[in-house]
Amino acid sequence: MFVFELYIYYKWENRELMEKLQGIKPVGRGVFHWEEVQEVQGFALPEERCTLLITDDSRLLSVGRAGQEFSAVIYGGDLKDAEDYIDGIDQFWAGYPDRVCEKQFAKLIGNMYAHFRAHFDHNVLKAIMDSSQDMMWVKDLKGLHLGVNRKFAEVVGKTKEECCGATQNDILDITEESAFGGGESSESESGVIRHGEMMSTEELVQIGSDMKQLTTYKAPIYDPFGKIVGTTGIGHDVTELNNMGLELGILLENLPLPIILCDENFNIIRINDRFRQVTQMGAMEVANMRYLQWKKDNLIPVTEPVENKVRNFVKQEFRLIARGQEFYYVLIEQAIHDYFGNLSGYYCVYVDITMQRQYEQTILQAANTDGLTGLYNRRYFYDFVGKNAGQPMTMLYIDLDNFKQVNDEYGHARGDDVLKKSAEYICEVFPEGTVARLGGDEFAVLLLGEIDQRQLKGKCDVLDKRIRTICRKGKFFVSASIGISSTDGSQTDVDAFIHEGDVRMYEVKKQHHKEVK
Structure with missing residues (x-):
């Protein structure tokens, strides 16, 4: 961009000297344009150029731009002829040998170059400053x-x-x-x-x-x-930046979400009041808090992290135990990048979904449990057996004997009491099992793993005896017919497995009828 172009006009009798001067190389990024003045009359130096006039003819002094910032005049004629132009002459060469003139020339163009460069640099600096x-x-x-x-x-x-x-x-x-x-x-x-x-x-x-x-x-x-x-x-x-920081602080403190601001290494910069309320952390705890360690020690993952590479955030659901209560949060760790795309920090937002999860659990519980006894229902039991198919397990298919007579003679309220008490006894005798009410007076228990059949039969006898104590009056009593089906893991057909227990239950029920007769 920077080029020092010097236009040199000369009229000099000593042509040998001019040839020597033209052999001098320009300084720095300089370019010389040499032109000999042929006619004095009508000659004029061009405007808006750096010019140097070298002459021994006093008639040319009148066209020299005396006092111009980027023009110079070298005169080698009689001083008497130049009295009116002395102030506009930069060097006098009259009487000097060529060697001295060459040095004077080199010095002058060096000064002109430096002056032009200083002016250029000044303008560049001014432009930079003003922009x-x-x-x-x-x-x-x-x-x-x-x-x-x-x-x-x-x-x-x-x-x-x-x-x-x-x-x-x-x-x-x-x-x-x-x-x-x-x-x-x-x-x-x-x-x-x-x-x-x-x-x-x-x-x-x-x-x-x-x-x-x-x-x-x-x-x-x-x-x-x-x-x-x-x-x-x-x-x-930075007045506005500080004001923005103040406004950001006010915004963070008034948001209903727990928020933490961290630097690029997850060192905590700011924690809002809502976070302190949720965690009940004191001032000293907050001051000594290390975010990643706190997260590891206090947050229980519920889901796997999901990374959004387009929007630069990671989202994951966690469970938090605080104030003796259970909370569920979706944690969004959003990366913050500066104008040049460099990572400068994170803001970590905790979205409270506790109420949502509680509703979901309530709905799920209602869908999977029996409203009367609180046990799992038929749909859940079938799904549970299916999920565990392929491993050793034992199922007890339980049906209450004489239950219809309870309803007919004492009413459905009494019948409901019998069902609830039976469910309670089943859970007490088989606490390790998954217990469900399949419908009416039918129950089922699934026991996972290898089971000692003799101990199992003993527990079934205990259950039958306890159920017989629920309603015994007059000529009948309630008892339990229990069908047992087992598999070593080879049975993967859920319906067939449960049907086997149902069939064996009816075999036991027939035996009970014979005993009563």
């Missing part, structure tokens, strides 16, 4: 502003010209050095000058009637000899 949304400034050792950017002038409400040559207090109309950050600013700049290195500070500054919080970055400026001659600074206004 920045941060305040930028340059000061001398006395604290006078040598330059400020557009944002600086905009924030303080003054022009760049008004800021240049003024101290910070003059710009901000502060009368006391220590008022509203003036002391902090001077102290930080003194530290930069004293240590000779960049420093970052937080400063409160009053600008008009507003308070601003700035994160400032200040660095020393050195001259070519290593001496500090001033400072430069960048002021990043």
Whole structure:
């Protein structure tokens, strides 16, 4: 982008010298355009170019742009002929040997190059400063502003010209050095000058009637000899960011969801009040809390984690025991990325689904249990047997004898009592079994694993005796006909397995009828 183009126009009798000068290479990224002036009359130097006029003809001095920033004139003629143009002549070569002229030429174009480069760099710096949304400034050792950017002038409400040559207090109309950050600013700049290195500070500054919080970055400026001659600074206004942080804090505290904010390593940054209420954690517990360890120690997984790679979050259901109660939460750990896509943290939101799970359990219980006895119903029992098919198990198919007579003679209320008491005795005698009411006066018990048949028969006798005590009056009593079916795991047909128990139950019932007769 940077190129120093110098247009050199010459009219000189010593052509050998001109040839030597044309052999001198440009400095840095420089390009020379040489052109000999053929006619003096009508000649004019072009505008908007860096030009150098080399002449020993005084008539050309009138076209030299005296005082122009990027133009120079070398004269080698009689000084008497150039008295009216002396102020516009940069070098006199009259009487000098070629070797000296060559050195003078090299020195002049070097200075022109440096001047042009400095002007270019100044404009680049100015463009960079004015395009920045941060305040930028340059000061001398006395604290006078040598330059400020557009944002600086905009924030303080003054022009760049008004800021240049003024101290910070003059710009901000502060009368006391220590008022509203003036002391902090001077102290930080003194530290930069004293240590000779960049420093970052937080400063409160009053600008008009507003308070601003700035994160400032200040660095020393050195001259070519290593001496500090001033400072430069960048002021990043974090007032709105702090206000946003305050607003975020208010938002987090008023959300009804437990929330934790963590950094990229899951170190806790903030915990809202709702989380503390749910967990009943004290101030010391919160201060010493390590999120991942707390999660491992207190949350019981209910489901496997589900990762959403598009939206960058992981979702999983957990069970939490807190305050002596059981809670269910869906935990969403959402990754936070900055503008460049770098991971900067997580926010962890706990969505309370306890009520939902309780409703589901109530509905599930109603669907799978018998409303009268509280035992599992036929549908659940069949499903349970099916899930355990293929392993050793034993089923007891139980039917109450003479139950119809209880209903007919004493009413259904008494019959219901008999059913509930029978269910209670079955659960007491077979606590290790899965007990269900299949319908009417029929019950079933499923025992998993290998069963000692002699012990099993003994328990069945105990159950029958206890059921016989429920309702015994007059000429009949309630008893239990128990059919037993077993499998070593080879029987996988659920219906056939249960039917086998049903058949054997009826065999026992027939035997009971014979005994009664």
